[in-house]
Amino acid sequence: LIYLSILVFLFVEIWLVYNIVRFRSRPGDDSLPKQTYGNNKLEVVWTGIPVLLVAVLFGLTVSTVNAVSAPLPAQDDLNLHVIGHQWWWEFDYPDLGIITANELHVPANATVQITLNSVDVIHSFWIPQLSGKIDAVPGQTNHLWFRTENTGVYHGQCAEFCGLNHANMRIKVLVESQSDFDAWVANQQKPPAPPQTPMQRKGFEIVSQGICHSCHTLGKSRAEKDIGPNLTHLMSRSVFAGAIYELDEDNLHHWMINNQEMKPGNDMSINPKREDIEPVLAYLTSLK
Amino acid sequence: MTSMATPAHQKQTLAAKATLGVVLASETALFGTLVMSYLLLRTGQAGWPYMHPSISRLALPVLNTSVLLLSAAMSWQSDRAIQSGKAGQLKAGLALACLLGLLFIAGQTFEFTRSGMRPDDPAFGGVFFALMGFHALHVLAGMVVLGLNLLRAQLGDFDQDRHTAVDMGTWFWYYVTAVWLVLFAVLYLI
Amino acid sequence: MTTHAQSPAISLPEARGFAHTHLGSWIMTVDHKRIGILYMITAVTYFLVGGIFALLMRLQLAQPNNHVLSNANYNQIFTMHGTTMIFLVVMPLSAGLGNYLVPLMIGARDMAYPKLNALSYWLFLFGSLFLYSSFAFGGAPDSGWFSYAPLTERAFSHNHSMDFWALAILILGISTTLGSINFIVTTIQLRAPGMTFRRLPVFVWMICITAFLAVFSLPSLTTASILLLLDRTIKTHFFVVSEGGNALLWQHLFWFFGHPEVYILILPAFGIVSEIVPVFSSKPLFGYTAVVLSGLAIGVLGFTVWAHHMFATGMPTVALLFFSADSFMIGVPTGVKIFAWLGTMYGGKLRFKTPMLFAIGEIALFTIGGLDGIHMAVVPVDWQVTDSYYVVSHIHYVLFGGAIFGLFAGLYYWFPKFSGRLMDETLGKWQFWAMFIGMNMVFFPMHILGVLGMPRRIYTYGAGLGWDIWNLIETIGAFIIAVGILIFLINFFATLRKPPTAADDPWDAFTLEWKTSSPPPDHNFAQIPAVRGRRPLWDEKHPELADWKLEEA
Numbered sequence A: 001l002i003y004l005s006i007l008v009f010l011f012v013e014i015w016l017v018y019n020i021v022r023f024r025s026r027p028g029d030d031s032l033p034k035q036t037y038g039n040n041k042l043e044v045v046w047t048g049i050p051v052l053l054v055a056v057l058f059g060l061t062v063s064t065v066n067a068v069s070a071p072l073p074a075q076d077d078l079n080l081h082v083i084g085h086q087w088w089w090e091f092d093y094p095d096l097g098i099i100t101a102n103e104l105h106v107p108a109n110a111t112v113q114i115t116l117n118s119v120d121v122i123h124s125f126w127i128p129q130l131s132g133k134i135d136a137v138p139g140q141t142n143h144l145w146f147r148t149e150n151t152g153v154y155h156g157q158c159a160e161f162c163g164l165n166h167a168n169m170r171i172k173v174l175v176e177s178q179s180d181f182d183a184w185v186a187n188q189q190k191p192p193a194p195p196q197t198p199m200q201r202k203g204f205e206i207v208s209q210g211i212c213h214s215c216h217t218l219g220k221s222r223a224e225k226d227i228g229p230n231l232t233h234l235m236s237r238s239v240f241a242g243a244i245y246e247l248d249e250d251n252l253h254h255w256m257i258n259n260q261e262m263k264p265g266n267d268m269s270i271n272p273k274r275e276d277i278e279p280v281l282a283y284l285t286s287l288k
Numbered sequence B: 001m002t003s004m005a006t007p008a009h010q011k012q013t014l015a016a017k018a019t020l021g022v023v024l025a026s027e028t029a030l031f032g033t034l035v036m037s038y039l040l041l042r043t044g045q046a047g048w049p050y051m052h053p054s055i056s057r058l059a060l061p062v063l064n065t066s067v068l069l070l071s072a073a074m075s076w077q078s079d080r081a082i083q084s085g086k087a088g089q090l091k092a093g094l095a096l097a098c099l100l101g102l103l104f105i106a107g108q109t110f111e112f113t114r115s116g117m118r119p120d121d122p123a124f125g126g127v128f129f130a131l132m133g134f135h136a137l138h139v140l141a142g143m144v145v146l147g148l149n150l151l152r153a154q155l156g157d158f159d160q161d162r163h164t165a166v167d168m169g170t171w172f173w174y175y176v177t178a179v180w181l182v183l184f185a186v187l188y189l190i
Numbered sequence C: 001m002t003t004h005a006q007s008p009a010i011s012l013p014e015a016r017g018f019a020h021t022h023l024g025s026w027i028m029t030v031d032h033k034r035i036g037i038l039y040m041i042t043a044v045t046y047f048l049v050g051g052i053f054a055l056l057m058r059l060q061l062a063q064p065n066n067h068v069l070s071n072a073n074y075n076q077i078f079t080m081h082g083t084t085m086i087f088l089v090v091m092p093l094s095a096g097l098g099n100y101l102v103p104l105m106i107g108a109r110d111m112a113y114p115k116l117n118a119l120s121y122w123l124f125l126f127g128s129l130f131l132y133s134s135f136a137f138g139g140a141p142d143s144g145w146f147s148y149a150p151l152t153e154r155a156f157s158h159n160h161s162m163d164f165w166a167l168a169i170l171i172l173g174i175s176t177t178l179g180s181i182n183f184i185v186t187t188i189q190l191r192a193p194g195m196t197f198r199r200l201p202v203f204v205w206m207i208c209i210t211a212f213l214a215v216f217s218l219p220s221l222t223t224a225s226i227l228l229l230l231d232r233t234i235k236t237h238f239f240v241v242s243e244g245g246n247a248l249l250w251q252h253l254f255w256f257f258g259h260p261e262v263y264i265l266i267l268p269a270f271g272i273v274s275e276i277v278p279v280f281s282s283k284p285l286f287g288y289t290a291v292v293l294s295g296l297a298i299g300v301l302g303f304t305v306w307a308h309h310m311f312a313t314g315m316p317t318v319a320l321l322f323f324s325a326d327s328f329m330i331g332v333p334t335g336v337k338i339f340a341w342l343g344t345m346y347g348g349k350l351r352f353k354t355p356m357l358f359a360i361g362e363i364a365l366f367t368i369g370g371l372d373g374i375h376m377a378v379v380p381v382d383w384q385v386t387d388s389y390y391v392v393s394h395i396h397y398v399l400f401g402g403a404i405f406g407l408f409a410g411l412y413y414w415f416p417k418f419s420g421r422l423m424d425e426t427l428g429k430w431q432f433w434a435m436f437i438g439m440n441m442v443f444f445p446m447h448i449l450g451v452l453g454m455p456r457r458i459y460t461y462g463a464g465l466g467w468d469i470w471n472l473i474e475t476i477g478a479f480i481i482a483v484g485i486l487i488f489l490i491n492f493f494a495t496l497r498k499p500p501t502a503a504d505d506p507w508d509a510f511t512l513e514w515k516t517s518s519p520p521p522d523h524n525f526a527q528i529p530a531v532r533g534r535r536p537l538w539d540e541k542h543p544e545l546a547d548w549k550l551e552e553a
């Protein structure tokens, strides 16, 4: 395809430059050029060749589209349900009972079968180095699959404009060896760590019953309140808030104090009360 | 048309026809996209056509449709009258066509309220409202045109040779009627 | 500019006093030439505004994690940049040129409906000011130039910005529809004797095809914006999925308008190039019939490709392939035009005046943009590059390199006709090179960024993705373009201060508008000219080589 384009491009531009150089008018030459009006044969040729070219292109398109859109369901594919939210991604592994956000873990050399939804506006799921993009459209389920090869970290991002923080709706993808992935799965499947210290216990109460509870879920595999990310294994992730910040204690603290400053206009419209911050933080940081 | 029309006048008639043609083409695109929207919403909907209970009652819509058809016939009548120079019949026809148009609008309004649908019902109410509303606006516009023609007829603007505006008004009125027939089929029959 | 005399047909008795003041004569005018100039001046002004928005965006994107603009501001600015450039720059600039030139080129005294013409302009101005007034009422629209629902629903867009957008689009749509009807009727009705359709200048053809496209495609946009307004005001649910609406309905309605729209934007520029290239090659257009027919083909095909903007929305395979094939096909007639221009230049005697430079620039740049379009019509490629900077690159190669370069060519070409003055050639050439180089610096790297995975419409990006250097180059390029535009402004104002010394036919041109004086008198032609061929002026200047002799032979 690229070669074809370059060919056409070169042809046009070279002819253009040739014309420019060859037929520039010379001073003192008043003669009139030959008045040619057209040439049917030539015109048919330069209609015909593009027709052939696009026919070839179309053939290629048909075969690729068929190859790409034919789903290859296989037993050991990893099923993944991706849900777009303003402005973060939710990842639901239905077969493994795991729900997480922003950071995606998949094994290497595996086929990942994705179903896509959105709860609010249209988003688009794109990890450039792994696959093309498909929109997450509310009220419609779309499919996408890709194969992973080498282990590594990949960068992805929401590609359909979805409002204020469209630029801050990123994805960090970790393609891991099977054993690393299994270990990750085992950890994710555990229930949330029980609070140990009194401070953590206070935090636990605020998070599980207080203000946080109305938007965030702890523990359950299926979120009941689907507004904010599931917090069960928060600290097992390395990034948060649409994968734009490293998840460390300082940033989390900042998030508790003023999340609107970190991600202007995001949908977490409240911060915990001053005196609650310390216990909440103590509890959240224990959620490994 | 008789031979008395001047070339300039003929040219104007041609311009008026071309203009009306383009306008109606554009209107067709407008209603076309509306109907396509309706069909898209409808196919996307499980359980649609869930015949709204009142949609299946055809008596009133059919009555309304006949009122509009009758009105179109009146308009046709008035146009024929002026072509043979009968200004009196022209006025009567225009007035009747207008009145019937008004009756149609009243009927449509009644139909919409009777059906118990509201624009803010889940999609069907909205799209029903939009289609009927758009069409009703066109009927109103048509009535304004017919009304103006009536006024001009009263002032004696038209005779056997000069009646382009009447022709144009009549064609617009036909068009509005035809659109309704399509909408009727789309909304009530399929 | 044009003379101050008032055309007698329009001086309403009660407005007489006012209509004779300088300002009043412009406000009350129904003369197609003055309305054309009003359109052009307004459009160029908006071009500067839209360009300043572009510079702001480029400043913000020059570096990763930059803080020139907040996300809220950036979103408003790119939305207004796109909306302005499309609806308030390219469309009215074409409308302005068309207004001024169509009657002159077909040998008429005015448009078919002069008052309607004035109404179109004032509606346009009102609609555009209405759009801009949103800045003062809680914020400008911020959902992109195609305003995808459901993001534009009240639930996600709380202020009134989208109401402003939808209403303004409605008003602008009405203005364009009225203008288009006028163009069509004028061309059908007012051609000079002998100006048959087969002799119509290509520019007039393209304006007419454009007008037809507008008349058939704008209703779809009208429907869309009315449905959106209904959703937002009386709470219907056309685009609200949870209430039986459809999230993709908007996209279908918008792009059914949107794709014909892009040809509305480019065809007038193609028309201009088809006028300029022959004149500056001293040859007739190579394959007139093919060029006109390809324009018609583009117009018709343009209505069948809209869903190539929606390849990633999850369409059935058949639909994907259908829209892909159609989009390929549209490349063929476009190629016919490109080759016709090259064929015209071939063997000609080329004079590289500024208009010709811009015309050649448009051929070169549009070809790149068009081929990008073909790439994106390949569905799997589009899945990768849609909504990335690759698309942004395509847009600007076809719109900036294609439409804007073509329109600048037209402005330089016809400026002596409008004003009686020739713009400075040296400055013109500087402007061309600044724009040409700057343009490639800004928009070529966008291909690379798109392939590297940079999505469009992001106000910020992280460091370390390999995007930084290209973005910096683009920002520098944008300022080089700005220098080019500044040169244009200097040239423009400096030329207006000089005495009007240009000849009636300074370029040794072919078409009727050059037959009358520069600027033309109120009624354009003392006597309506009779036409015997496609190049009436050529026939007059070279009777022994007249086109009609060939036609008859």
Ligand code: HEA
Pocket (backbone or CB within 6 Å): A008, A012, A049, A050, A051, A053, A054, C146, C262, C263, C265, C266, C308, C309, C327, C328, C330, C331, C332, C334, C335, C336, C338, C366, C367, C369, C370, C371, C372, C373, C374, C376, C377, C378, C382, C385, C386, C387, C391, C394, C395, C398, C399, C402, C403
């Ligand atoms: C002036 C406006 C203009 C023009 C003329 C075009 C012309 C074309 N466009 Fe473009 N397009 C836009 C303006 C325009 N476009 C805009 C504004 C958008 C983005 C909207 C948005 O999302 O904001 C867009 C987006 C867009 C997309 C969607 C991308 C996406 O969002 O994923 C696609 C996909 O198919 C596309 C395709 C094409 C094609 C096939 C052509 C063809 O008409 C091009 C034909 C021309 C040539 C092919 C070159 C010359 C031909 C030859 C030299 C002959 C030889 C050629 C061959 C053998 C192929 N365009």
Ligand code: HEA
Pocket (backbone or CB within 6 Å): C047, C048, C050, C051, C052, C054, C055, C057, C058, C078, C079, C081, C082, C083, C085, C086, C089, C090, C143, C144, C145, C146, C392, C395, C396, C399, C400, C403, C404, C442, C456, C457, C458, C459, C478, C481, C482, C483, C485, C486
């Ligand atoms: C005709 C159409 C047109 C034109 C001419 C341009 C011109 C330019 N565009 Fe634009 N652009 C679009 C149409 C156009 N654009 C559209 C449709 C979009 C999509 C919007 C969307 O996503 O919704 C877009 C989006 C777009 C983006 C992507 C934004 C994003 O996705 O986040 C960018 C980024 O660089 C950009 C840059 C530019 C630049 C640098 C120019 C330059 O060429 C501008 C050159 C002009 C100037 C530099 C002005 C010079 C001014 C002066 C010299 C000042 C003089 C001052 C006074 C007298 C007061 N454009």
Ligand code: CUA
Pocket (backbone or CB within 6 Å): A084, A085, A086, A087, A122, A123, A124, A158, A159, A160, A161, A162, A163, A165, A166, A167, A169
């Ligand atoms: Cu989500 Cu953009």
Ligand SMILES: [Cu+2]
Pocket (backbone or CB within 6 Å): C258, C259, C262, C305, C306, C308, C309
């Ligand atoms: Cu398109």
